[in-house]
Amino acid sequence: MNKLTVILPAAGKGSRLNLPYPKEILRVDKEKALIDNSFDLFSKLNRENVEFIVVISEEKTEIIKYLSKYKSQYNISFTYQNPNEIEYTGAIKSAKHLFGENNIVLLPDTILELSDGVDLISELQENLREKGFSFLFKPESNEKMLNTKGCLQLDKNNRVIDYEDKPSQNMDRFNGYWCAFAFKKEVFDECISFMEQSTLKLKKPNIVIEETNIFGSKVILVEEYKDLGTWEEVGKLLSKNYDS
Numbered sequence: 001m002n003k004l005t006v007i008l009p010a011a012g013k014g015s016r017l018n019l020p021y022p023k024e025i026l027r028v029d030k031e032k033a034l035i036d037n038s039f040d041l042f043s044k045l046n047r048e049n050v051e052f053i054v055v056i057s058e059e060k061t062e063i064i065k066y067l068s069k070y071k072s073q074y075n076i077s078f079t080y081q082n083p084n085e086i087e088y089t090g091a092i093k094s095a096k097h098l099f100g101e102n103n104i105v106l107l108p109d110t111i112l113e114l115s116d117g118v119d120l121i122s123e124l125q126e127n128l129r130e131k132g133f134s135f136l137f138k139p140e141s142n143e144k145m146l147n148t149k150g151c152l153q154l155d156k157n158n159r160v161i162d163y164e165d166k167p168s169q170n171m172d173r174f175n176g177y178w179c180a181f182a183f184k185k186e187v188f189d190e191c192i193s194f195m196e197q198s199t200l201k202l203k204k205p206n207i208v209i210e211e212t213n214i215f216g217s218k219v220i221l222v223e224e225y226k227d228l229g230t231w232e233e234v235g236k237l238l239s240k241n242y243d244s
Contacts (some may be wrong), residue, residue, distance in 0.1 A: 004050045004121070008038055008108040009091035011057040011081035016212035022060040024108045026228075034228055035063070035108040039070060041120060051075040053098045054108075055091040060161040089196040096188065102128055104182040112136065112179045113224040120220065124182050127218045133191055135160065137219035139176040149177030151193070152219070159216050163209055165198040179225045187213040 019026060042050045052074055056063055058134060064078055078145040082094040092105055097244065106112075127134035137154070140146055146167065151174040153162035162173065169178045183191055191214055194207040209215045 002101050003047075003048070004042075004124070005098070005103045006038065006042065006050060006052045007092055007095050007099075007103055007105045008035065008036070008054045009081075009088050009095075009105065010060060010063055010108050010142050011055050011091045011094075011219060012088070012109075013057075013059075022063050023228075024060075024063055025066045028220075029227075033066065034111070036104045036162070037111045038108050039074075041106070041112075045121075046073055047075045051077070051100070053077050053095045055079055055095050057081055087196070087199050089192055090200055093192060099185045099188065101185055102182070103185065103188075104180060106180045107227075109228050110179065111224075111226040111228065112138075112222050115221060115223045118220070123220045125219065128149065128182060128184055131213050131217040132187040133213040133217045134182045135214075135217070135219045136180040136220040136222050137176055137179040138179050138183075138225045141175075143171045146174055146177060147169055150199075151177050154219065158219055158221075160214055160219065161209075161216070163195070163198065163214060165195070179222045 008024075010022065025033040027033050028037075039052075052067075054063060054076065056069065056078055057080065062235075067076055070076060077098050079095050079098060081091045085091070085093050088107070102124070124134060134150060137152060137158075140149070148166060150163065150165045151167050151171075152160055153173050154175045155161050164174075167174065190207065192213050194205075194209060194212045194214060197205045197207065
C-alpha cells in the first residue's frame with residue numbers, strides 16, 4: 001500500500017463532558033490521552049508509511065501542542081473545520097485538500113481494538129484494492145446501541161448491503177455498526193455524500209447505496225469498541241485502568 005493518511009475529526013464541542021479542555025486530550029492514565037489510542041494503531045509505522053490529519057476548531061488548539069510529542073515519528077497536519085460544513089462528515093470534508101491516495105477516518109474520542117492476529121494495514125490494502133472503501137465493523141444486536149450509531153447490514157459474506165445513521169425503525173435488519181472507515185481518494189465524494197444524507201436525515205436522498213463503492217465492500221471486524229463521549233463511559237474506563 002502507498003502511504004496511509006489517517007484523518008482524525010476533532011472539531012466537535014464535546015458538550016456532553018463539558019471539559020475545560022478538548023476531550024481528545026483527556027487523560028485515561030498517566031501516560032496516555034484519548035487521542036493517543038488512534039496513534040497506537042500505527043505505532044509500528046513511521047512518517048514514511050503513515051501521516052495524520054487532525055481537523056480542529058479554534059477552541060481546540062491545545063490538541064496541537066499535545067500532539068507535538070509525535071513530531072519525531074510522524075508528519076501531522078492540522079486544519080480547521082469549514083464553518084459551512086456540519087457534523088463529523090463536514091469535518092472530514094474540510095480535510096479533503098490534504099487527503100492521500102489511501103485514507104482512514106478514526107474518531108479520536110473512541111478506543112477500538114482488533115482481534116488478535118489481525119493486521120490492519122494488510123486488510124485495508126486488500127479491501128481498498130477491491131472496492132476502494134472499507135468499514136471497521138463491530139457486531140451488535142442491542143437496539144438501544146444501534147440507535148446511536150452508523151448501522152450496517154452485512155450479507156453472509158460480511159459485505160455491506162445497507163447503511164443508516166442512527167436508525168429508529170426496522171432495526172432488526174442491522175448486524176452492527178461502523179467504528180472507522182477507509183477509502184481511496186477517488187471514491188470519497190460519492191461515499192461521503194451518501195453517508196451525509198443519512199446523518200443529516202435528508203427527506204429526499206439523491207444517492208442510493210448501490211450507486212456507491214460502499215455497496216458490496218468488505219469489513220474489518222472490531223473486537224472491542226468504546227465511545228468515550230459520556231462521563232459514564234469515561235468512568236468505566238478509568239475504573240478498569242485503576243483496577244489493573
